[in-house]
Amino acid sequence: xxxxxxxxxxxxxxxxxDLCLEKDPRVFIIGEGVPDPKGIFGxxxxxxxxxxxxxxxxxxxxxxxxxxxxxxxxTGLRPIMTxxxxxxxxxxxxxxxxxxxxxxxxxxxxxxxxxxxxxxxxRGWGQxxxxxxxxxxxxxxxxxxxxxxxxxxxxxxxxxxxxxFDGNPVIFIEHRWLHSVVGEVPEGFYKEDLCRAKxxxxxxxxxxxxxxxxxxxxLKAAEILTxxxxxVEVVDTRSIKPxxxxxxxxxxxxxxxLIAADTGYETLGFASEVISIAxxxxxxxxxxxxxxxxxxxxPTPTGWKAAERYYPTYIDIxxxxxxxxxxxxxxxxxxxxxxxxxxxxxxDVPDSSFSGPF
Numbered sequence: 001x002x003x004x005x006x007x008x009x010x011x012x013x014x015x016x017x018d019l020c021l022e023k024d025p026r027v028f029i030i031g032e033g034v035p036d037p038k039g040i041f042g043x044x045x046x047x048x049x050x051x052x053x054x055x056x057x058x059x060x061x062x063x064x065x066x067x068x069x070x071x072x073x074x075t076g077l078r079p080i081m082t083x084x085x086x087x088x089x090x091x092x093x094x095x096x097x098x099x100x101x102x103x104x105x106x107x108x109x110x111x112x113x114x115x116x117x118x119x120x121x122x123r124g125w126g127q128x129x130x131x132x133x134x135x136x137x138x139x140x141x142x143x144x145x146x147x148x149x150x151x152x153x154x155x156x157x158x159x160x161x162x163x164x165f166d167g168n169p170v171i172f173i174e175h176r177w178l179h180s181v182v183g184e185v186p187e188g189f190y191k192e193d194l195c196r197a198k199x200x201x202x203x204x205x206x207x208x209x210x211x212x213x214x215x216x217x218x219l220k221a222a223e224i225l226t227x228x229x230x231x232v233e234v235v236d237t238r239s240i241k242p243x244x245x246x247x248x249x250x251x252x253x254x255x256x257x258l259i260a261a262d263t264g265y266e267t268l269g270f271a272s273e274v275i276s277i278a279x280x281x282x283x284x285x286x287x288x289x290x291x292x293x294x295x296x297x298x299p300t301p302t303g304w305k306a307a308e309r310y311y312p313t314y315i316d317i318x319x320x321x322x323x324x325x326x327x328x329x330x331x332x333x334x335x336x337x338x339x340x341x342x343x344x345x346x347x348d349v350p351d352s353s354f355s356g357p358f
C-alpha cells in the first residue's frame with residue numbers, strides 16, 4: 001500500500017517530472033526558465049543538477065524549439081516542453097497544429113509524436129492582456145491533440161506521468177493559482193486516466209461542470225450552498241479533449257440543472273461545448289436553461305481593481321445557482337452579503353502566500 005502524505009501541486013508536478021526522467025532516459029524537459037533559481041513555481045527546481053544533460057533552457061525561439069521537440073519525439077525521445085505562459089505558445093502554433101497534431105494521422109498511424117507541452121494560464125500580479133490568457137479552447141479544437149487541465153495534486157502528478165508515456169501530443173495546462181494547493185499524493189510512480197472526469201462533490205439539486213481553477217471556486221460555492229440546504233454536484237472535467245460526456249450527461253440527468261464554469265472566454269469556449277453536450281444528450285432531463293460562467297469577451301486587464309470585475313468567482317456561482325433554483329432576490333442578496341470576500345486579499349492573488357508570477 002502506498003504511503004499517504006500531503007504535498008503541493010507544484011511538488012506533485014516536480015515529482016512527476018523527476019520520476020519520468022529517472023525511469024526513461026528518452027525523457028527530457030526544455031523551456032524558458034526551466035533551470036532558473038525559482039524553477040517555474042518550484043516545478044523544475046534542482047532537476048538540472050540531477051539530470052544536467054536532460055533539463056534544458058531554451059532560446060526565445062518557440063516555433064523553432066517546438067519543431068526540434070517534434071523531431072525528437074518522432075525519432076523516439078519523449079520531450080516535455082514548458083511555457084511559463086500559454087501566451088508564449090502562440091509563437092509555435094504552426095508546429096503544434098500542423099505537425100504535432102497531424103503526424104500520426106498523415107503517416108497512417110505508423111509514427112507517433114510523444115510530446116507533452118506544459119502551458120501555464122491564469123491571472124495574477126498584473127500579468128495583463130498578453131501574459132494571462134486562458135486559451136485551452138484553441139488547442140481543444142484541434143484533432144490529434146489531447147488537452148488536460150488537472151486541478152488537484154494527485155491528478156497533476158498522475159496525469160503528467162500518463163501524458164509523458166501516452167504516445168500522443170498532450171497539452172498539459174496548469175493554472176498558476178493551483179501550484180500552492182495542497183492535497184494527498186501517493187509516493188512513487190502511478191498514472192491517472194487522461195480521458196475521465198471526476199465527481200469531486202456529489203449533489204442532487206444542480207450540476208456544476210468546471211475546469212481548472214474554477215473547480216476550486218465551485219467547491220467554495222458548494223460549501224456556502226450546503227449551509228443553505230442546497231446540494232450541488234461538482235464535476236471536475238480534468239480533460240477537455242477528449243471530453244468525458246458520459247459523466248457530464250449522467251450528472252445532468254440526475255440534477256436537471258447545469259452550470260458550466262470555465263477559466264476561458266465566453267464565445268466558442270469549453271463552457272459552450274458542455275452546454276451543447278447536455279442539450280443534445282440530456283435535453284429531456286433539463287428543468288431550466290443551462291448557464292455558463294466564463295471570462296467576458298474582453299482582453300485581460302492589468303490592474304487588480306479591474307480584475308475584481310473581470311474574473312468570475314464563487315460569488316458569481318452562488319448567485320447563478322440560487323437564481324436557477326428560483327430563490328427570492330432578497331434572500332440571494334443576504335446570502336451574498338454574508339459570504340462575499342472581506343477585501344483583505346487583493347483580487348490578483350489567490351491568498352497571502354502567493355509569491356510571484358513565476
